[in-house]
């Protein structure tokens with residue numbers, strides 16, 4: 105079974121999956137390996153990274169030197185197709201006109217969703233991250249714990265390939281021996297910060313990213329993932345053999361034609377298709393879940409974007425993985441006699457407790473990095489090092505005025521120039537001619553930047569609802585966002601800014617660039633989660649610890665919508681681990697005839 | 700909806716709040732206060748799903764703007780800013796003027812704003828060349844070009860009556876640099892040696908580690 109059109113769908117499937125990103129990709133992979141017949145509805149077009157990735161184009165090869173435009177918000181060669189902060193014909197609205205209360209929503213409409221261009225940062229949540237309320241009395245505990253998810257973190261890491269090291273730091277879990285791929289060498293500015301941060305007692309360690317620093321062990325991993333299933337082992341092994349290791353060049357945000365990093369389109373979907381158990385319908389925009397008279401999901405109603413017609417697909421189980429915001433929208437739009445407010449929304453909780461990461465950044469210039477002998481720092485197409493949150497103990501002792509942690513991501517490498525002026529007027533002091541070229545060369549590689557990625561605590565002011573008036577071009581009601589940071593986040597951002605200033609100054613540098621607003625707008629970090637709270641009780645949540653909605657037991661949410669908290673760790677690895685876990689549950693329940 | 704029900708497809712093309720779409724600035728006064736009218740760009744952008752694998756050149760997506768005279772000024776000024784020297788070729792041989800033309804001809808807000816600044820700026824510098832040396836900028840001697848540029852480059856405080864010229868110079872330099880360093884020769888000039896596939900990544904070489912007083916901590 106392959107990529108098909110709506111007229112080619114089967115009369116009924118075991119499972120219909122909405123969305124093909126991290127959550128949908130992992131779900132399709134897990135279910136098809138177990139022999140379930142699946143259909144995947146994807147709102148965007150089909151996309152083949154092997155033939156559509158402009159990996160080596162120089163800025164001079166593409167319009168406007170690859171700078172962002174309203175058509176391609178992260179530049180021409182960015183792997184996002186038909187997406188960005190704004191999608192033509194598919195608006196979203198704001199409850200407030202105040203700039204600081206606006207929510208920015210990044211969507212991609214393409215096979216593989218945002219996994220084609222994400223940053224590949226793949227950090228595990230730690231044990232505390234599943235039980236935050238037990239620790240500090242704020243927000244919500246998850247009904248599941250680290251031990252429930254740990255086996256799935258390991259499986260996902262083995263399948264997709266994640267580099268990094270095990271450092272044994274608090275709430276920063278190790279992976280089992282042999283799971284992580286070798287970490288890449290540190291770059292000049294990363295090693296420099298590592299040395300100086302030691303003086304501040306701050307650990308700078310190898311980051312974990314979903315990039316193959318060597319080929320996956322295709323002879324052994326499949327047998328560990330799927331013992332006693334030679335057919336599936338062969339499919340998974342063959343797919344792993346098609347992936348080349350990183351060749352230490354190009355920006356991962358453009359995507360990877362050699363399949364060295366994780367994209368749903370290069371890692372999850374090819375083996376899922378190879379089982380023969382998956383049909384993918386691109387250009388299929390799901391509108392609502394179809395509910396049977398028995399109160400169970402019967403399939404999905406969608407718009408075939410190639411014709412504009414409404415189509416239906418029938419399935420015994422429905423999985424929503426359209427990204428947390430779109431999944432919320434689907435639930436709210438799935439109105440019926442049973443559920444006049446939308447599925448799962450009897451208690452009014454759908455759309456509530458949306459969280460993003462706290463983002464703020466400080467940049468500086470460090471003289472010791474000037475005039476370094478030219479050397480290649482492309483590396484693994486993104487950061488090699490980071491700083492995990494290091495002040496759990498201080499927080500416990502009440503020494504900080506915010507309750508949760510942040511990690512630090514860096515930039516400041518001898519990255520690909522072009523599309524921007526490498527020598528600011530401030531540093532250039534009016535230079536032009538040969539003098540300018542000399543000064544630009546001197547300062548190139550001496551700018552560093554530090555970025556906070558911190559945990560937001562869920563609050564009553566950050567939520568999404570259906571806009572009572574505005575609809576998209578197919579007449580489907582759109583989301584209206586509400587956003588307010590609390591002092592928790594503002595205090596965290598202020599702490600981060602102070603810390604980053606200390607980094608730059610300890611290295612002998614000067615702060616040069618600091619965002620005017622200390623904290624970025626909601627959504628800007630593109631780590632939005634929540635809106636369909638997972639909980640232990642039906643009264644107080646939308647789904648249970650298996651990502652299964654309380655209202656409709658054959659309906660599952662397989663993206664970040666169920667997250668009750670948003671640890672500083674970027675969400676995607678956890679989305680995938682939970683999707684695999686939910687998939688296993690679906691398989692087991694289906695066998696028992698429970699769904 | 701419940702199984703068996705139907706929904707009529709309602710098309711609603713209501714204007715919605717587009718709070719982040721900046722308005723095109725094609726007819727506004729330029730940001731530096733030049734009051735010249737600028738020809739309006741009506742072309743379309745490259746869309747949300749352009750063919751990515753192609754190698755493009757300026758003019759492929761929208762028509763270019765510079766007249767022969769404007770082009771002459773741009774070539775001359777870009778080559779003063781990025782001359783041929785021990786750090787590489789002159790800007791014009793790297794097609795920097797073409798990229799600048801592509802830039803100011805693009806139908807997007809940032810570029811339209813730069814258009815409204817650059818086109819009148821070119822007129823200004825020509826006027827200044829006429830006034831001081833009674834010649835067009837491109838025909839000036841190197842010394843004359845430098846005399847003019849030195850007054851507006853920002854190395855020394857720019858005189859009040861030349862402030863507009865100073866802002867123009869800075870914008871021009873920034874755009875020219877963006878293009879210059881987006882080329883292979885520009886990379887060499889800056890010391891960027893990447894974008895080439897390698898069998899291993901070895902990190903900074905020993906002389907870099909020594910200069911920084913650090914060790915490679917990833918073995």
Ligand SMILES: Cc1cc2nc3c(=O)[nH]c(=O)nc-3n(C[C@H](O)[C@H](O)[C@H](O)COP(=O)(O)OP(=O)(O)OC[C@H]3O[C@@H](n4cnc5c(N)ncnc54)[C@H](O)[C@@H]3O)c2cc1C
Nearest residue numbers: 123125126127147217218223224225390427663674675676
């Ligand atoms: C620039 C950038 C960098 C990032 N870096 C990182 C990082 O380093 N680490 C990290 O953990 N996370 C990162 N993220 C976030 C990461 O991309 C998301 O967390 C992840 O992709 C979410 O997976 P998902 O499956 O929920 O949604 P998506 O990947 O967004 O996929 C959802 C899919 O569903 C489709 N869809 C939506 N609505 C419908 C509908 N109604 N019908 C049918 N299909 C629909 C969409 O078209 C899309 O293909 C980054 C994001 C961006 C944009």
Ligand code: SF4
Nearest residue numbers: 350353356360484485
């Ligand atoms: S850096 Fe490596 S993983 Fe990233 S895109 Fe390039 S080759 Fe692929």
